[in-house]
Amino acid sequence: MxxxxxxxxxxxxxxxxYALVALGYTMVYGILGLINFAHGDLVMVxxxxxxxxxxxxxxxxxxxxxxxxxxxxxxxxVPVCMLLAFTMERLAYRPLRNAPRLAPLITAIGVSFLLQxxxxxxWGRNYHTFPQLISTTPIQPIEGVFITPIQITIIIVxxxxxxxxxxxxxxxxxxxxxxxTAENHRVAALMGVDTNxxxxxxxxxxxxxxxxxxxxxxxxxxxxxxxxxxxxxxKAFTAAVLGGIGNLGGAMLGxxxxxxxxxxxxxxxxxxxxxxxxxxxxxxxxxxxxGLVLIFKPTGLLGERVSDRA
Amino acid sequence: MHTNPTSPLLQLSGMQVAYGGIKAVKGIDLELYRGELVSxxxxxxxxxxxxxxxxxxxxxxxxxxILYEGDKVHVLPAHKRLRRGIALVPEGRGIFTRLTVEExxxxxxxxxxxxxxxxxxxxxxxxxxxxxxxxxxxVAGTLSGGExxxxxxxxxxxxxxxxxxxxxxxxxxxxLVVEKIFEVVQSVAxxxxxxxLVEQNANLALEFSQRAYVMESGRIxxxxxGTELLTNPKVRAAYLGEAA
Numbered sequence: 357m358x359x360x361x362x363x364x365x366x367x368x369x370x371x372x373x374y375a376l377v378a379l380g381y382t383m384v385y386g387i388l389g390l391i392n393f394a395h396g397d398l399v400m401v402x403x404x405x406x407x408x409x410x411x412x413x414x415x416x417x418x419x420x421x422x423x424x425x426x427x428x429x430x431x432x433x434v435p436v437c438m439l440l441a442f443t444m445e446r447l448a449y450r451p452l453r454n455a456p457r458l459a460p461l462i463t464a465i466g467v468s469f470l471l472q473x474x475x476x477x478x479w480g481r482n483y484h485t486f487p488q489l490i491s492t493t494p495i496q497p498i499e500g501v502f503i504t505p506i507q508i509t510i511i512i513v514x515x516x517x518x519x520x521x522x523x524x525x526x527x528x529x530x531x532x533x534x535x536x537t538a539e540n541h542r543v544a545a546l547m548g549v550d551t552n553x554x555x556x557x558x559x560x561x562x563x564x565x566x567x568x569x570x571x572x573x574x575x576x577x578x579x580x581x582x583x584x585x586x587x588x589x590x591k592a593f594t595a596a597v598l599g600g601i602g603n604l605g606g607a608m609l610g611x612x613x614x615x616x617x618x619x620x621x622x623x624x625x626x627x628x629x630x631x632x633x634x635x636x637x638x639x640x641x642x643x644x645x646x647g648l649v650l651i652f653k654p655t656g657l658l659g660e661r662v663s664d665r666a
Numbered sequence: 667m668h669t670n671p672t673s674p675l676l677q678l679s680g681m682q683v684a685y686g687g688i689k690a691v692k693g694i695d696l697e698l699y700r701g702e703l704v705s706x707x708x709x710x711x712x713x714x715x716x717x718x719x720x721x722x723x724x725x726x727x728x729x730x731x732i733l734y735e736g737d738k739v740h741v742l743p744a745h746k747r748l749r750r751g752i753a754l755v756p757e758g759r760g761i762f763t764r765l766t767v768e769e770x771x772x773x774x775x776x777x778x779x780x781x782x783x784x785x786x787x788x789x790x791x792x793x794x795x796x797x798x799x800x801x802x803x804x805v806a807g808t809l810s811g812g813e814x815x816x817x818x819x820x821x822x823x824x825x826x827x828x829x830x831x832x833x834x835x836x837x838x839x840x841x842l843v844v845e846k847i848f849e850v851v852q853s854v855a856x857x858x859x860x861x862x863l864v865e866q867n868a869n870l871a872l873e874f875s876q877r878a879y880v881m882e883s884g885r886i887x888x889x890x891x892g893t894e895l896l897t898n899p900k901v902r903a904a905y906l907g908e909a910a
Binding site: 529532535536539540543544545546547548549551 | 722745753754760777
């Protein structure tokens with residue numbers, strides 16, 4: 357029973373991060389029909405920018421409290437990622453708005469390589485130790501089930517950000533304009549909506565979520581490097597497809613479900629395969645799920661009408 | 667506001683629109699004065715919808731000018747033309763099917779910030795279109811064609827347009843519904859909104875309009891008052907289904 361509960365805790369933690377990143381994929385897909393493969397790399401840029409800020413702060417103000425340091429580093433990392441996403445959309449994707457679908461897709465892969473290479477040039481090829489400013493000493497809310505304060509923070513912060521995004525999209529005038537633009541750019545413009553602005557905003561919002569996800573991810577594992585966005589990016593993309601790409605609720609559900617499947621998979625794979633495979637194979641679950649979803653339910657858990665857009 | 671009341675609200679001069687290299691509108695001249703209801707009739711593919719889309723900014727023009735209140739608005743993107751007072755109810759209605767009816771209507775008021783007046787305008791739309799009011803919380807995709815057309819018109823009115831462009835409001839609708847929609851169009855015109863109406867149902871359009879233009883393969887071939895055109899034998903033969 358403890359193991360079961362422990363897997364749920366672990367699954368929720370990773371799942372929250374996947375969900376945050378998946379939202380960025382799904383929002384951009386919803387409005388442009390584009391899979392922005394460079395989105396995962398924003399996770400990395402967020403983490404490394406935060407790391408850089410922390411190093412700087414430790415140098416100039418060694419006595420600063422960990423919470424203040426974390427907050428300040430987020431206040432740098434989030435805008436940097438937002439600006440980067442804005443630039444990406446403006447320079448790489450907007451010129452291809454009316455191009456055949458393959459062109460922006462391949463461009464997205466190119467942008468991903470570009471970001472990783474630039475990060476490698478700036479921060480080097482090595483793994484960096486990421487300051488764990490929130491405690492990683494586990495507590496035991498239930499005997500035998502461990503959770504660390506940083507994990508608790510990840511779950512709470514993710515939930516708050518997702519709630520905020522849902523409120524923005526469903527309850528505000530801006531959110532209404534985003535949904536209208538997602539459905540029909542031309543008619544939205546006829547309503548006076550500056551659709552280019554709305555599309556840029558969609559990229560920028562997704563980037564903010566990815567930056568926060570990156571900082572939390574690095575804080576949890578205590579490590580950051582230029583390629584760290586690749587795997588969570590792919591997993592989050594899988595989560596978005598699992599939930600039904602283009603659907604906000606789907607991205608969140610998909611992220612959590614994927615986190616849980618991975619966690620349970622890693623927890624029980626050794627027993628299930630009689631020791632043939634162990635928990636280091638946990639990454640295969642995401643891709644088994646991706647394969648199964650694409651074969652049996654390409655619209656995902658909550659998705660609709662993908663076929664006429666993809 | 668120091669616009670001359672006798673100068674046209676909208677003036678197309680030599681306006682051309684092309685798809686790829688093919689000209690769909692081959693240089694047309696058209697004037698619309700404040701408070702007029704003018705229709706643009708013609709066969710399928712004559713370039714009527716293209717003309718409306720070009721005025722609203724959904725399509726770029728390939729030549730000529732679009733003057734609105736004396737300004738060259740063809741350089742503005744669609745969303746800025748709406749802010750100037752040009753609203754288009756597009757062909758096929760262009761309802762946001764995944765938004766609720768109320769959200770659709772509120773999209774019409776997107777550029778406005780006068781909250782209290784928006785609420786009053788919404789109420790006026792509800793009185794004008796009682797069927798719409800019963801369905802505010804419904805997802806607009808579930809409405810019937812006639813109801814969607816009502817929402818589309820109501821939505822356009824919420825932007826408080828000076829110039830309303832209506833593209834085939836009768837398309838695919840039952841005669842009774844068409845009658846209702848034209849009643850609404852007429853009451854909007856009475857309030858002083860200038861209207862340019864595109865219709866395939868020429869009889870109906872001419873009956874309601876003060877003036878009309880006849881379009882044929884990208885050119886304007888005839889113009890006159892509604893009554894003149896209704897009695898013009900060429901028009902009767904070509905568009906009103908009478909043998910020549």
